[in-house]
Amino acid sequence: MSFDGLFTHAMVTELQHNLVSGRIAKIHQPYQNELILTVRANGKNWPVLLSADPTYPRVQVTQIPYVNPAVPTNFAMMMRKYLQGAIITEIKQLANDxxxxxxxxxxxxxxxxxxxxxxxxxxxxxSNVILVDNKTGKILDVIKHVGADQNRYRLLLPGATYIEPPKQEKKNPFVSNQDYRDLVQQYPTDTVLAQQLQQHYQGLGRDSATQLAADLHQPGDLAEHYQNFLTQFEAPQPTLITLSNHKTMFAAGPFAAFGEQRRRFDSLSALLDFFYQDAAQRERVQQQAGNLVRVVRNDLKKNRNKYKKLQQTLANTKQADELRLKGEILTTYLHEVKRGMTEISLPDYYHDNVPLKIQLSNQLSPSRNAQKYFSRYQKQKNAVTYVNEQLAITQGEIDYLDNIQTQIELATPADIAEIREELTQQGYLKQRKTKKKQRASRKPSQPQEFLASDGTEISVGKNNRQNDQLTLKTARKTDFWLHTQKIPGSHVIIHSAEPSEQTLTEAANLAAYFSKARDSATVPVDYVQVKRIRKPNGAKPGFVIYEGQKTLYVSPDANLVDQLSPKK
Known part of the structure; x- marks a missing residue:
């Protein structure tokens, strides 16, 4: 379901139980539109996420790790000034909004x-996160500034008076009413009733309205159905539901109108962490990558266009032998060529004396016309070597940039800084001025660690720096190395000299999952001992060559990746 007013009601109930009377111990802004408050309450630390992300806005307790920027943002500093050590005395929802x-x-x-x-x-x-002084009603700070040019109704700027969002002329479903009875009588079909419920009651998303309509059309007492529906938001049953199109949705209760219950969770926050983990992570990466994605995409496009032009040039050089042939025939029959001719047909003694039409310049002598053909032949012959060299260089650039693009797609926010640094070192990005202290405080990210079913350790590099470190320095010569065949992806190391067939298959699945072919049905994965891998001199980061490999064919499986539990 969407994070509508009803789900907000349920989440507020959960937060009230966990956070009220808690002290705000830490405040961080790891991402542009997200604030994390670490609240100490009931003997535990609760990391509370307030997300004003335009795609995935929400409030919840989160256990997903995050990386703080080396320098806190101005908003984070203001929040620390006012909220560090403060006590949360109340959490409430505005009506059912x-x-x-x-x-x-x-x-x-x-x-x-x-x-x-x-x-x-x-x-x-x-969506927004706003801090207001209750005494004056003034905004102290706001995570997204909104000026008069963006919203004439309300300014969201420090110093402005806080004005609540425009109220809708709808009823709060939690306030006692009998309106639903009239709506059920007027609208006998679920679809139309759901639309009317949305228009009549505040805070009903399409999913909630659809489920309520289905409940109200069930045999039995209407008041009981209505009250039971609302009760599940007072004591929610966090549920992940599989829809008919095989996608999933989260809900505060079973929501039987939508599909099969796939999984239950202990809390709404745990449900949201599971549901949003990949999607929200991608959104954060895209935000942090900024111009990184654009630079890689543009350079990739430029090199692919260059490769096509080089191929065309190479195709044109295939005329070289024909130019040499015409030069030789002209030289042989030079006595038949007269100055001022624009073309002549001469016997081609290489092909049974079939007449060969040869274009001539009427401004050149017969011998100069022949020399011109030899000159053009030599020029195109020399071009073949140069073009082949450029094709190899350009293909290398394409492979490297394609690999970087895949790494960005698979990256966590912590990996972006290293990818940016690598592209700067390789000359794709301009050097940004960074304080020495800031650079020194940045710890290199580590490969992701997994455990095979039999307990064997498996490491997965998530960027080129990790890949080089993992394959060329960390891994033992007897360990096994895996990588998708001719497909950009991660280096995977099995830390064992004699891995079982099951471990090889599981590691191959990791290699396929952390690659560009993640969504493919069948992916070829090469595996070989580390001692058979080497890095050519001057090669791009992450590039290695190998021999003596064997190949496994696997289908990437996200559930299997989850089961291979990353080491804590």
Whole structure:
């Protein structure tokens, strides 16, 4: 289901239980539109995510690790100034809207108690995180500034008076009413009733309205069906549901109208972590990659166009032998060629004296015409060597950039800094000025570690720096190395000299999954001992050559990757 008003109601209930009376211990802004508050409550640390991401806005407790920037953002510094050490006294939802208020008590610089409200508005591209001074009603800071040129109704800028989002003329479904009875009588079909419920009640997304309509059309007491539907948001049963199109959706309850229950979770936050992990990660990577994606895509396009032109040039050089032939025939029959001719037909003694038409320049002598053909022949012959060299260089550039593009697609936000640094070293990006302290504080990311079913360690490199380090320095010569055959992807190392067939298959699945062929049905994966791998002098990062390999064919399986539990 969507993160609508009803799901917000359920999430607020969960957050109230876990966070109220908790102290805000840490504040970070790891990503542009996301704030993480670490709240100490009930003897535990709760990392609370407030996301104003336009695609995946939400509020939840998250256990997904994140990487903080070396230098905190201005917004993060302002949040620390006002909220560090503050107490959360109340968490409430505005009516049944997608707006959540965290009421926070703290002390100002003079030691006087003051009350602030941290507001998250979960409204797609209009989502925002706002800190308001309760006494003055002024905005202290906001994660996304919205000026008068963007919104005439309300300014979302520091110093502006906070105005609530425009209210809808709809009823709160949790406030006692009997309106649903009239709607059920007027609209006998589920689809139309769902539309009317959405228009009548606040905070009903399409999924919630569809399930409520289906429930209200069931035999039995309407009031009981209506109340049971709302009760599941007071005591939610976090559920992942498989739809008829094989996609999944999250819900606060069974939502039987949509499909089969695939999995239950202990909390709504755990459900959202599972559901959003890959999609939200991709979104974060795209945000952090910034111009990185654009530069790689443009360079890849430029090199592919260059390769096509070189191939055309190479095709044109195939005329070289014909030019030499015409020069020889002209030289043989030079006495028959007269100055001023524009063409002549002479016997081709290489092909049974079949007449061969030869173009001539009427400005040149017969001998100069022959020399011109030999000169053009020599020029094109020399071009073949040059063009072949350029084809090899350009193909190398294409392979490298294609590999980088795949790495960006598979990267975590922590990997982006290393990919950016590599592209800068390779000359694809301009050097950015970075403080020495900032560079020194950046720790190199490590390959992802997995355990095979029999306990064998398997390492997966996620970028070229990790791949080179893993294959050429970390791995023992007797370990086994795997990589998708002629497909960009990760280097995978099995830390064993005699891996079982099952371990080889599992490692091959990892190699296929962490490659450009992740969504393919069958992927060829080469495997060979590390001692048979070498890196040519001057080769691009991540590039190696090998011999004596064998090949496995596997189907990438995300469930198997999950089962190979990364080591903690």
């Amino acid at each position: 997608r707006v959540v208020h965290f009421t926070i008590t703290t002390r100002n610089e003079l030691g006087d108690a003051e009350t602030l409200t941290l507001i998250i508005e979960i409204m797609a591209r209009h």
